[in-house]
Amino acid sequence: MALDKPYKDIPGTTIFDAEQSRKGYWLNQFCMSLMKADNRARFKANERAYLDEWPMTEAQKDAVLARDLNECIRLGGNIYFLAKIGATDGKSFQQMAGSMTGMTEDEYRNMMVAGGRSVEGNRRIGEDGDAQAHHQPQGQAGKKDQ
Template structure:
């Protein structure tokens, strides 16, 4: 029986939950392999051959080759594991985050220093301006 996932209605957000963890298991294991220098060297020398050693989906492999981190996340990747790809490429986490938002590194940094993204357009679907949660834990009713 699927679990209730009240967080599924946050625009533009993929929550790394148990389902995502199962979906991305081999993708994340590949990323963790990049912690070893010899694996990084093998990956950089021949990405396709190294990726083929991992039982990832073709879509996951394609997302890694394209360095499409948003797609990697959609396919079960965890950002903390995916950061190993960026580090292998010599990119900072800030550079990676900027690329995921369509911003340059400087634009992303300035946005974060300025307080982050606006809440407008980033609330749960149906949530009004006073940020009241739309989900009630099972067994409780609004007003009780």
């Protein structure tokens, strides 16, 4: 496709365009279903069984079960849809956003209170900012798992 997509070279950022939307259609529609209290209850009672009701890929289901939002986004999820999973878990937008950086909740919150993440080095892939691939994961939360 010869479309104008200049946003492909921004580090740590996935633009939700028609291509991603097509990939993530059922993942996102599953998320929408969590806006109903009944469905939230059924999901919480047996996550795997509830996910199996949707024609999602196994990789999408695994990413949801692991609450791996970066992977969910890579597989076509959009943050406003994925936020319904967070709501079901009782998580705030700040907790969800922070979870994608590898920081602990405190680390992320402190970064925001201190003025947020700087754009310097984070405008283009290949620069040296903290959002670049070679600096992931950024905080202690991710490091624990390694």
